[in-house]
């Protein structure tokens with residue numbers, strides 16, 4: 114049976130007509146079948162990326178990116194999804210990739226670039242994955258980053274592709290994987306997820322999408338799905354669930370970690386966990402957030418971050434800059450850097466704002482300098498501890514305590 118007869122039997126006259134037209138175009142039935150097989154294989158080979166079964170608010174958060182992806186006339190071919198650790202950048206990138214990749218001729222999602230590029234031959238492995246995705250599974254040998262760049266350029270020639278580079282934190286990662294952006298054909302789109310907003314601002318025209326934290330209702334829903342397998346907490350757990358959600362302050366990572374760890378536990382355990390969180394922040398969440406601190410440019414920025422986390426959250430930005438510059442901090446540029454890394458923000462009243470868990474992370478770093486002897490820590494922000502170390506004269510550093518005095522003074526003046 115010829116392929117046209119097969120189509121006319123199974124799909125009706127219209128498909129058979131279309132088929133014969135296409136065969137005339139291809140002149141040869143076997144060539145036509147080959148093309149069909151390649152096209153079908155291509156669709157099958159595109160694996161859907163796995164995402165959490167309980168996604169909350171991703172569609173509204175991905176709306177603008179989806180509109181940009183659909184816009185073939187847009188000159189801007191690069192977008193960055195930015196935000197603090199655990200806010201959902203990778204999740205949103207996966208959602209839009211799954212939704213849109215079939216409308217491109219090729220696609221690649223390169224996950225965990227920060228982590229992989231730090232491993233031996235990591236950047237080359239990433240280049241090979243990109244090549245293999247664009248060349249539909251064909252494996253290419255790559256011996257050096259430069260060779261990889263040349264091969265990627267050839268593979269991208271005349272192809273409309275969607276490429277996602279997940280968790281980029283250095284320009285050199287972008288340069289090695291993407292080379293010069295001009296290689297990309299018109300209509301191609303590149304999405305980057307990063308905690309470092311300025312990384313791309315200095316680079317070239319790029320859309321920035323900031324991921325907003327979950328609101329209270331969204332947070333409670335996500336929490337309930339993970340803790341109870343339903344969209345609302347049972348009545349007897351409602352109050353404590355809300356307290357947990359309040360602690361997470363809209364951060365999906367924290368909501369997921371805490372709700373999963375409490376699932377199936379009795380109310381006593383919940384209450385004790387809540388009490389413990391007041392003194393000891395959750396280590397799994399903190400470790401993820403600490404990456405941002407460790408990636409800060411230099412010791413100046415690290416010290417500035419710790420100072421702000423310990424003493425200046427909620428304070429006027431200009432006043433803070435003035436005080437810290439007196440202590441030889443380069444506060445203006447430092448604050449700018451922290452904002453770029455999504456670790457700090459300034460509200461409409463010019464006050465410094467920090468996500469509660471980022472602040473906890475900073476204070477925990479200081480606490481761990483000497484868990485049991487406050488006098489040996491670089492900073493003391495707690496009134497009682499400040500009084501104790503001053504009374505006992507157990508403090509080892511004097512300069513940093515200036516800030517503790519300020520804090521103390523403020524406490525005395527205003528309380």
Ligand SMILES: Nc1ncnc2c1ncn2[C@@H]1O[C@H](COP(=O)(O)OP(=O)(O)OP(=O)(O)O)[C@@H](O)[C@H]1O
Pocket residue numbers: 164165167168169170171196197198199200201202203204205280306308335365366369401
């Ligand atoms: N809107 C959401 N609904 C449900 N779960 C979410 C949502 N956003 C994020 N999550 C979950 O929270 C966790 C952290 O999300 P994700 O890895 O996307 O954060 P990220 O911003 O990429 O963090 P990082 O900066 O560490 O790469 C994941 O387990 C993810 O499944």
Ligand SMILES: [Mg+2]
Pocket residue numbers: 202203204279280306
């Ligand atoms: Mg991520």
